[in-house]
Every structure is written in C-alpha cells, then in structure tokens.
Amino acid sequence: MPKSIIPLLAERLDISEEQVQPLLSTMVEELRQRAESDGVQLSGLGTFREEDGTLAFRPAPTLRRRVNRPYEGLSAESLSPATEREASPAQGTPEKATNSEPSSAPAADPEAPSTQDRSPARPDANDRSVDSFVLISLILAGLFLLGAGWFVINQTNLWGPTQDAAPPTATETPPDQAESPSTTGSASDPPPDAPPSADTEASDTRDWTIVVASSSSRGSAQEAADTYGSQFDSVAVVSGTVDDATWYRVTIGRYPSESAAERVLDERTEALPPDAWTHQLE
Amino acid sequence: MESPSAEDIIEAFTDVVQDQLGTGNAVEVPGLGTFSAEHRPSEVHEEEGVRRLAPPRNQVVFAPDPDA
Known part of the structure; x- marks a missing residue:
C-alpha cells in the first residue's frame, strides 16, 4: 500500500498538511507542463517526460543506487561451465537448500529401513534408487565441507575475533x-x-x-x-x-x-x- | 515558520521519494503518480549462447496517476 507523500512532506518541511497540498499541486502542475514540452529533470530523482500521451519517468542513477544499496557493486557475469558448477549450490534454489536439511534426516539413514520397522511412514523409500541417496549424501557432505571450510577461513581472518559472531x-x-x-x-x-x-x-x-x-x-x-x-x-x-x-x-x-x-x-x-x-x- | 520556497519543496520531494523507496515503501503523489521499487531476483539469461548470471536488483517503477 503506497504512502501518500503529503504527510511525509509536511513532516519534512515542518508545515501542516493543509499547507503542503497547494504547494505540491503547484509543483506537480508545473512539472507536468514541462514534461509535456521538453521533459523535466529533478536532480537526484529522475526525468519526467510525456511519451505517447503518458507521463513517463526515468530514475536518476542516484535513485537507482539508493534502492539498490543491498545489491550495490554486483554486476552480471558470464557463466562458464566451471563457474556454473561452483555457483549452483549457493546460487540456485536457496529454498531447496534449506528444505533439504529436514528431509535429509530420513534420507541420512538409508540403512534404517532394513533394520527398523518404519514402513508406515516410508512406503516410498524403497522406490527411490540408491543413486539418489548417494547423490543427496554427496551434496550434503559437500555442503558440510564448504561450511567447515568457511568456518576455518573466517577463524583465520584478522577480523575474525571481532566480526565472526554475526x-x-x-x-x-x-x-x-x-x-x-x-x-x-x-x-x-x-x-x-x-x-x-x-x-x-x-x-x-x-x-x-x-x-x-x-x-x-x-x-x-x-x-x-x-x-x-x-x-x-x-x-x-x-x-x-x-x-x-x-x-x-x-x-x-x-x-x-x-x-x-x-x-x-x-x-x-x-x-x-x-x-x-x-x-x-x- | 515562513512558507518554503520552490527549491525547498523540490528538495524535500526528492528526499522523501528517495528515502521511502530506499526503505522499500511506495509513495503516492496526488496528481502525478506512484513511485515504487520492485524486486527482480537473480536470474540466468542466455544471450548468443553465453549464459549470464544477473544479480538481484530493485527496479524503480513509476505508475502515472490515471486521474490526472
């Protein structure tokens, strides 16, 4: 639900909302008129221009950067096969990565069905091929090793003692x-x-x-x-x-x-x- | 307090829109339109046989006021 700019402007300018409305109307009217002719640029915000009878807005780089603070400095990259393999565990589907942990509990004890009676809860277990268990186990082992590696690397950082409690x-x-x-x-x-x-x-x-x-x-x-x-x-x-x-x-x-x-x-x-x-x- | 100048209004307008979009809120400007920031997740695109991984982005979107 969008916020109305009127109370926000009133607070910013330290005036009442009743005072803001005519000032804002004047500014918007002027802005639309200029947008119809040559377009109008507001520094730090962007450019308004009438295009095909519709008011269009092109954000300024400053505004684009502002809304992309969490992603700043990230740029598109080519994926070589090697890079893709490396990127896929962290990049691909985070939901699946997290979901695999709970599901890994039953998957981690593939021997159990032969020794314990869990048949009511595991009717499909026998349908799975051994390969899928091996694959899942390898992935989990790989993730564990990656995590362990990260932990070791972070522990050896100069920053480690002050920042690794994140x-x-x-x-x-x-x-x-x-x-x-x-x-x-x-x-x-x-x-x-x-x-x-x-x-x-x-x-x-x-x-x-x-x-x-x-x-x-x-x-x-x-x-x-x-x-x-x-x-x-x-x-x-x-x-x-x-x-x-x-x-x-x-x-x-x-x-x-x-x-x-x-x-x-x-x-x-x-x-x-x-x-x-x-x-x-x- | 004396009435703000045109420059004050424009500066405050810009600051408010920047702040609100920066915190993920959409802002409605009567008679003009609504500003919002829409999230675009990371995606893999293929261009001329080259697969490229685009990082996630927030994109500024402006919807003009239909009544204006």
Missing part, C-alpha cells in the same frame, strides 16, 4: 584479510596515488569501500582481485549474502565515510571500471 543471516562478512596480504605483497610498489591502505587505521571506523568487480564464484572474484592488486595496495574479496545467495565483491581501499570513498572514485576514474560503486561494509 548471526547466520548476516548479509556480509569482512574482507578476507588472509588473502589480501598476498595481493598486497604482489603490489609492493603501488602507485603513489593509490587509495590509502586500511592497515594503519582503525578498521572499525573505515567501513566504506569501492567495489570494482563481483562474482558468484570466489575463484573468479579472487582472479579479479589479483588483477587489481597490481594497481592498488588494498584489495580484498568480501563475501556477502544477497537473496540467500553468496556473492563475492572485490573491494579497493577502506574509507571512513561514503564521501571519502566517492572522492577517490572520482579521482581515480581512469583506473577504476565504469561501474565501480561505493559500498558500506556491514
């Missing part, structure tokens, strides 16, 4: 600092105007960064990070959960504020990809 629904984990030193090491002589490194600052306050690439595959993200590692001295791969799928962002630098990150984004335009975005780490 709840299971946490949308982002800190940069993999265990890998960034190698990247940093490869860039022992970074350009003099490279973004400042976070090493010397309190990382708690430097939670803004610049995202230069993203991938659903950690390997692909690391490859991109290695590429940028020769140009910048603070490159990291940050994993984040978006719509129950894991994405890996390649980040450069750590900054205390969004404006500081955007300043570097503007200053280093030639060295950064055109779709580089500022991003706040969680």
